[in-house]
Amino acid sequence: MRAGTIVFFVLLVILLTVVSVQYGLGRLPGDIVVDTGGFYFYLPFTTAAIVSVLLGAVFWFFRR
Template identity: 80%
Template sequence: MRSNGVVVFYVLLVILLTMASVQYGLGRLPGDIVVDLGSFYFYVPFTTGLIVALLLGAVFWFFRR
């Protein structure tokens, strides 16, 4: 069983990498939610976050083996 600190670190790392990937061009994938009402803009990168989490999980799995 993983400690809470490892889980929190993993979640924060996924959030940070998702924000960085959206800012530098990976965003706007199919499955990301965008609400643009003129003066109100809301963006939730579901697909981008899922891809980042899968890649990060694969990297951690590879180095743990």
């Protein structure tokens, strides 16, 4: 796999993860949320994994 393809795939996963969190897919079990009053941290680990698997399946299907 070429480096450009990997960079494109990673950027697409990041973009789709951000969009999916903003439009309702966020807060899945496995996503890391730390909320301590004045500090809020959210790491959508499970959401990114789901988006990555779906994109991988789509790219695999079209590559065949």
